Amino acid sequence: MSKNRNSIFSQKLDRIVYITYFLGAIVPLIALAVLANEFVLPEVTDRLAWLGLVALVFSVGSLSLACFLALRRTVHRTLDRMNSDNRRLTVLLEASGRLSNAAHEAEAAATLVRCAFELADATAVFAFAKGSDGKPPTLIESLGDGSDELLRRISSSIDEMLNLVMSQGQPAMRGPEKGRSWGETAAVVIPLAGDEAPIGAIAVIRTDSDGPLDSTRIDALSTLAALASVSMRNSDLRDSQRNFFSHMTELLVNALDSHLQHQNGHGSRVAQYANRVGRELQLDEKQLQRLHFASLLHDIGMLRIDRALLLNATACEKHPTIGARMLEQIRLWQDLAPIVLHHHEHFDGRGYPQGIAGDEIPLEARIIAVCEAFDVMVSSSSYKVASELPDAVQEINDCKGTQFDPHVVETFLDLVERGVIEVMSI
Numbered sequence: 001m002s003k004n005r006n007s008i009f010s011q012k013l014d015r016i017v018y019i020t021y022f023l024g025a026i027v028p029l030i031a032l033a034v035l036a037n038e039f040v041l042p043e044v045t046d047r048l049a050w051l052g053l054v055a056l057v058f059s060v061g062s063l064s065l066a067c068f069l070a071l072r073r074t075v076h077r078t079l080d081r082m083n084s085d086n087r088r089l090t091v092l093l094e095a096s097g098r099l100s101n102a103a104h105e106a107e108a109a110a111t112l113v114r115c116a117f118e119l120a121d122a123t124a125v126f127a128f129a130k131g132s133d134g135k136p137p138t139l140i141e142s143l144g145d146g147s148d149e150l151l152r153r154i155s156s157s158i159d160e161m162l163n164l165v166m167s168q169g170q171p172a173m174r175g176p177e178k179g180r181s182w183g184e185t186a187a188v189v190i191p192l193a194g195d196e197a198p199i200g201a202i203a204v205i206r207t208d209s210d211g212p213l214d215s216t217r218i219d220a221l222s223t224l225a226a227l228a229s230v231s232m233r234n235s236d237l238r239d240s241q242r243n244f245f246s247h248m249t250e251l252l253v254n255a256l257d258s259h260l261q262h263q264n265g266h267g268s269r270v271a272q273y274a275n276r277v278g279r280e281l282q283l284d285e286k287q288l289q290r291l292h293f294a295s296l297l298h299d300i301g302m303l304r305i306d307r308a309l310l311l312n313a314t315a316c317e318k319h320p321t322i323g324a325r326m327l328e329q330i331r332l333w334q335d336l337a338p339i340v341l342h343h344h345e346h347f348d349g350r351g352y353p354q355g356i357a358g359d360e361i362p363l364e365a366r367i368i369a370v371c372e373a374f375d376v377m378v379s380s381s382s383y384k385v386a387s388e389l390p391d392a393v394q395e396i397n398d399c400k401g402t403q404f405d406p407h408v409v410e411t412f413l414d415l416v417e418r419g420v421i422e423v424m425s426i
């Protein structure tokens with residue numbers, strides 16, 4: 001009995017079938033035999049007729065036993081098939097979860113080959129990406145003992161199948177060919193669908209003598225390939241978005257630097273200080289990313305303030321609100337807006353624009369507040385001379401618990417003392 005048949009569901013089904021059979025066939029048969037023995041056989045005096053009756057009861061019993069064995073076999077086969085289907089479904093569900101969370105194409109390809117290997121009980125699985133500029137597809141992932149050697153041995157056939165699949169967008173199969181060089185090998189190549197043409201393909205190879213890959217396995221592999229192709233296209237899209245936003249941020253930071261001529265490079269320096277503080281405070285990767293972009297863009301609202309008013313404190317106090325409003329309109333930057341809005345709040349509630357205090361101020365904003373103040377102190381500009389490091393450290397320390405979060409100040413000053421944070425001269 002296979003391991004899967006030990007599941008509660010299988011055992012229950014097994015029992016139901018056998019109990020039904022016992023009540024429906026065996027019990028009436030036993031009753032018939034008892035009745036015949038009690039009432040019919042004593043009345044039959046003819047020995048031949050008596051033997052005939054016994055033979056009849058025995059035949060009916062044998063037939064019933066044969067039916068029972070046939071039923072048992074059918075039940076076991078059905079349960080095996082159901083368990084295989086369940087296992088495939090489980091693999092597909094797990095694959096679906098992993099593929100939807102895959103951060104990049106390589107992670108999606110690794111999940112694809114691992115799950116295909118399991119679904120097809122394969123000897124080897126290969127994932128290919130479409131070649132650029134009309135070049136042949138390139139191998140991006142493989143799995144299986146001796147898969148490299150196997151691929152070398154059957155490369156010409158796989159290349160043929162790949163070309164067919166990439167040009168027609170349909171799966172291609174080749175079964176075992178006894179007595180020929182291809183031998184016992186069974187292979188299927190399935191396309192990874194793209195918007196217009198396949199973006200790649202997966203090749204699944206079996207080298208045992210179980211015959212061609214059956215339609216159930218191929219259907220499951222096709223579903224998996226469809227999930228993987230969606231994941232790969234999404235990760236490609238995310239890469240493009242990341243690339244777009246990185247360049248967009250760079251453009252905005254450059255525009256801000258040229259607008260605030262007296263604070264050139266301020267955003268980049270604050271981002272680097274903040275990153276070190278964030279890591280020391282053990283922020284997770286998502287928070288660190290948010291802190292990085294918020295640091296770069298914290299003064300973005302200054303772009304909307306006339307250059308002639310940049311030294312007017314009242315006019316400049318509007319920049320957190322303006323900046324937050326600018327970012328709120330961009331969906332992927334919406335979570336930066338509260339950080340930008342509150343980066344001039346004071347820990348004791350005496351800051352602006354809303355006068356909120358303590359933990360009400362987002363942690364990233366409390367970090368930026370310290371880093372920004374430090375950078376302004378230690379940077380020289382056309383309007384002021386840079387403070388010496390000990391003076392800046394003293395000033396930051398003096399504002400601990402009033403303007404700045406004491407824990408952030410302690411972390412920041414500890415990093416300065418250890419030389420992790422040094423004055424930057426960008």
Ligand SMILES: [Fe+2]
Pocket residue numbers: 298299319343344372
């Ligand atoms: Fe600011």
